[in-house]
Amino acid sequence: MSRFWSPVVRDLTPYVPGEQPKIANLIKLNTNENPYPPSPKAVAAMQAELGEDGARLRLYPDPNADLLKQAVARRYGATPDQVFVGNGSDEVLAHAFLALLKHDAPILFPDITYSFYPVYCGLYDIDYETVPLAEDFTLNAADYAGRPNGGIIFPNPNAPTGRVLALDAIADIARANPDSVVVVDEAYIDFGGTTAIPLTRRFDNVLVIHTLSKSRSLAGLRVGYAIGHPALIEALERVKNSFNSYPLDRLAIAGAVAAIEDDAWFADCCRKVIATRETLTAELTQLGFEVLPSGANFVFARHLGRDAGELAKALRERSIIVRHFKLPRIDQFLRITVGTDAECTALTQALGDILA
Structure with a gap:
């Protein structure tokens, strides 16, 4: 702590990202990266944008990333004014917290969820209340009805549980909260479940956020986007242009456009991940694990007879790392x-x- 710190910095509890260790021959299963490379068309597009001498890098990128907004709009049957793009979905989420969720009433999100949400609340001085998941870690839409709030946010599939909420249930939450924005964080939706993007045409209070880090294999590129009513998008744009007018560089825009347009590569990649997930689930079950139903590119599992921390430590000694959350209710997962x-x-x- 330094005497030069502002009070907000002093009181922050920052988000702790997944570990990126420097271990030889590592099997890295802790940060939900896609095991397969991105679309070759995306790589080629970035190389073409770079050119032989990289001269284009002396020029600022398009601050509006219009080509990317158009590609996203075409992909989901939206219009460009319904699309916002940012430097990874985390930046899009951060702008949503400030632009749409900072009100007098507390916002609502599950008690077990993406651990960045309370960090954003601390950064932007937003009150929040957590809503407990059911015993089986499912989200009950009725728990979000009849509660005064300044907004609602949850991932679907949820993180870190991987459980999927049905589209009808999301619609029920939006319908029960017409004066609040409902943010659906769909980082993993392409591996299971149904996207809530169609709900943005029925409800002016629904914002859906996606990332290219998971199903498009571009975690290193940092591209995310949101789809919602133009009024919601305008709020995000106002915050973005008060913070950083150029969040996406020229290579990111070119690569993201090509990745979104390469449906065949995307579909094949998702198919392989889903198939492996089902095999992994079956094998873990045979080893005595309880594995929650997952619609994501990860599984959430606990062994019925061994401590999760000890298992994680033993795996690490074999150069295999997984994520262990030392949090109430899930410390054995x-x-x-x-x-x-x-x-x-x-x-x-x-x-x-290890178990033997």
């Missing part, structure tokens, strides 16, 4: 990213040895 078939086989073989 491990969140395991779906890797390649070979990586998941190495994981289950290591667990078999």
Whole structure:
């Protein structure tokens, strides 16, 4: 702590991102990265944008990223004024918290959810209340009805549980809260469940946020976007242009457009991840784990007879890392990213040895 810190910095509890260790021959199953490379068309588009001498990098990118907004709009049957783009979905979320969720009443989100949400609340001085998930970690839409609030946010599929909320239930939440914005964080929706984007045409209070980090294999590029009513998008634009007019660089825009347009590569990648997830779930179950139903590119599992922390430590000693959350209700669960078939086989073989 320094005497130069402002009070807001002094009181912050920052988000702790997934570990990025420098370990040789590491099997990295802790940060939900896609095990497969991005679309070759995206790579080619970025190389073309760079050019032979990189001269275009001396020029600022399009501050509005119009080509990307148009690509997203075409993909989901929206119009460009219904699309906002930012530097990863985390930046889009941050702008949504400030632009749409900072009101007098507290916002609502699940008690077990993306741990960045309370961090944003601390940064922007937003009151919040957590709504407990059910015993089986499902979200009950009725729990979000009849409660005064300044907004509602939740991931779907939820993180870190992976459980999916049906589209009808999301519609019920939006309908029960007509004067509040309902933000649906769909970082993992392409691996299971149905996107809530169609609800943005029925409800002017629904904002859906996506990322290219997971299903498009572009976590290193940092591109996210939101789709919603133009009035919601305008609020995000006002915050963005008061913070950073150029959040996406030229290479990110070019690569993101190509990735969104390459449906065949995207669909094949998702298919492989889903198939491996189902195999991994079956194998973990055979090893004595309880595995929650997952619609994401990870599984959330606990062993019925062994401590989660000890298992994570033993895996790490074998150069395999998974995510262990030392939090109430979930401290005996491990969140395991779906890797390649070979990586998941190495994981289950290591667990078999440890458990034996």
